[in-house]
Amino acid sequence: MQTHISTTPFGRRAMTLGQIASQATAKAMPKEVTANKWRVFEDIRKAREMLGATDRSLAILNALLSFHRETELSADGELIVWPSNEQLIARANGISPATLRRHLLVLVECGLIIRRDSPNGKRFARRSRAGEIEQAYGFDLSPIVARAVEFRDMAEAVQAEKKAFRVARERLTLLRRDIVKMIDAGIEEGVPGNWGRVLQTYQAVIGRLPRTASRQLIEDICAELYELHAEIRDVLESFIKTQNPNANESQSDRHIQNxxxxxxxxxxxxxxxxxxxxxxxxxxxxxxxxxxxxxxxxxxxxxxxxxxxxxxxxxxxxxxxxxxxxxxxxxxxxxxxxxxxxxxxxxxxxxxxxxxxxxxxxxxxxxxxxxxxxxxxxxxxxxxxxxxxxxxxxxxxxxxxxxxxxxxxxxxxxxxxxxxxxxxxxxxxxxxxx
Incomplete structure (x- = not known):
């Protein structure tokens, strides 16, 4: 008996081009492709901001994956799960039905799952006399297998971005500390220079730094601070080279005279x-x-x-x-x-x-x-x-x-x-x- 695979959602839910693209990606994946569902889920979790997923939606995805018995998902296997809303709510830590529906929609829009709705919207599977599944209506996990490599690349990109952001913030902290302490040293040691103007320049650069700044802005500010850091260090080093061994004593004498x-x-x-x-x-x-x-x-x-x-x-x-x-x-x-x-x-x-x-x-x-x-x-x-x-x-x-x-x-x-x-x-x- 020939069966038809549903591609449109039940009821008033509209079909989008994004959903069609997700279905096309899942349909085009090779039959020999396999993926560890929990490893892919970890990649999705790391790249959730890039995907547009939320914490609640990932909790629901975790529950959906738990309804599939196999850890290794295969493209040539059955990838549709059909839990009821009550079962999903129980495994998603008791969220409300409205929250469940809202975040299931998020998973669909992110291309993480595909809806395979029955004519009446119910989720179930029809089996043959031999016990094999002939037709299943529910949530298709094919994108987990089809996009496993994509999710891994996205997770690596997110991790690389976080590392670059952390390095930029560390550099900013070090530059700020060095500049402030070098200015203090120049003032206390009586190094000639307009230190008030230097400090004004430093404060003007730091004043452009908001409470939450992007990595690009932090790197731009670091570039400006590095130039100021180099100028201050050159002034201090030049002053050191011009001093004789008893420079500290002569400097102190001059202060006393003044x-x-x-x-x-x-x-x-x-x-x-x-x-x-x-x-x-x-x-x-x-x-x-x-x-x-x-x-x-x-x-x-x-x-x-x-x-x-x-x-x-x-x-x-x-x-x-x-x-x-x-x-x-x-x-x-x-x-x-x-x-x-x-x-x-x-x-x-x-x-x-x-x-x-x-x-x-x-x-x-x-x-x-x-x-x-x-x-x-x-x-x-x-x-x-x-x-x-x-x-x-x-x-x-x-x-x-x-x-x-x-x-x-x-x-x-x-x-x-x-x-x-x-x-x-x-x-x-x-x-x-x-």
């Missing part, structure tokens, strides 16, 4: 500059009593809290953040690049940034920020300027302003943190009031 003026009168003269440059910046007496070391970042931020507003993240935790904020402040104050470059060359990167922060803190009292910076640069070139008196003047102004509320000898910063001041520093700050 932190201490030659005489108290010279410091006073610096802070009693003409009003055309500075307005009314307070003078500091007895400069020689100030500590002979670099200014800590916490003291500078306590004296110049307005700089926090200019920081891109609103926080300044390291000197590199401080330099980036100073670079933004420079443009806000209208200071020319040439004046800024000269200040950095004479004072050093950090000292110039501290000077700029102090100018920004008193910007309402300064008529020409650029002219004032040039004046301080000239004095620093002659060894008559230090950032210590300027910062201490700002701290003393804060102490005087809050004198009626403070009973202890503690300076409270705007960020809520507390800064303890040594007895010798307080004596220096209040010597003028005695």
């Amino acid at each position: 932190s201490n003026p030659d005489s108290p009168s010279e410091s006073e003269h610096c802070f009693r500059e003409k009003k055309e440059a500075s307005g009314s910046v307070a003078e500091i007496d007895n400069v020689r009593s100030l500590p002979k070391r670099d200014l800590p970042l916490s003291i500078v931020l306590d004296a110049c809290p307005n700089l926090r507003e200019a920081a891109q993240s609103g926080e300044i935790r390291h000197w590199r953040d401080f330099l980036a904020a100073a670079e933004l402040v420079r443009t806000m104050l209208g200071i020319s690049p040439s004046a800024w470059q000269e200040a950095r060359k004479v004072m050093g990167e950090v000292q110039a940034a501290i000077t700029l922060a102090a100018i920004y803190q008193r910007s309402d009292q300064i008529n020409s920020a650029g002219g004032y910076l040039r004046s301080l640069t000239d004095k620093a070139r002659d060894g008559k300027f230090s950032t210590w008196p300027m910062v201490m003047a700002l701290l003393r102004a804060k102490l005087d302003e809050g004198k009626h509320r403070q009973t202890s000898e503690i300076v409270t910063s705007e960020s809520g943190s507390r800064l303890e001041v040594s007895e010798s520093l307080l004596k220096s700050l209040r010597r003028r009031d005695r």
Whole structure:
């Protein structure tokens, strides 16, 4: 008796060209082809995103495969299974009938199974008197065998993509760590260079990185960071080559000289500059009593809290953040690049940034920020300027302003943190009031 193999779905379900293509692929496969159903299922699981399958649909496919007795599926064997919805729901961990129907449709659209519906939509098999299956209506697993090689290639491609993505993220992490720490090293070791601008460039590149980025975008950002990494490393290596064996000692001596003026009168003269440059910046007496070391970042931020507003993240935790904020402040104050470059060359990167922060803190009292910076640069070139008196003047102004509320000898910063001041520093700050 001649039988007809159903190619269209039962009821109102429409036939699509994709379903016809899946049936044609299954029909054209050689009869000698075999495939291990669980190995193919594992490939499908790895490539599920590429196929468009879902976790639920794969759970149903796993249940369908379990209804076939053989582990090795053969093209010349019977590949149709006909479980009822109740049996499928039981083996798919008790999903709802609506969910079952929806994800069976997903499997059909992905080309993982083929519907072989009976005239009334029931799933069953008709057997001969010998017990052999003459006609079966249900789900055809032929695509599992016919597309086994395709699924394997897709799984390998997905794994390769995941590995490339992981390598790209690792490279990004290493580049970010190297760049940040090399910038810190350049700042702390006093290597000449516009580190604030370098950090701004780094932040601009990283700012284009979304929370979830594609591999291509990560690789593009890595390429830009690699160029920046090479530039920074060249600067550091060139600086090392130009230094003599006692470079660290000479560098430290230079910092100490910049932190201490030659005489108290010279410091006073610096802070009693003409009003055309500075307005009314307070003078500091007895400069020689100030500590002979670099200014800590916490003291500078306590004296110049307005700089926090200019920081891109609103926080300044390291000197590199401080330099980036100073670079933004420079443009806000209208200071020319040439004046800024000269200040950095004479004072050093950090000292110039501290000077700029102090100018920004008193910007309402300064008529020409650029002219004032040039004046301080000239004095620093002659060894008559230090950032210590300027910062201490700002701290003393804060102490005087809050004198009626403070009973202890503690300076409270705007960020809520507390800064303890040594007895010798307080004596220096209040010597003028005695």
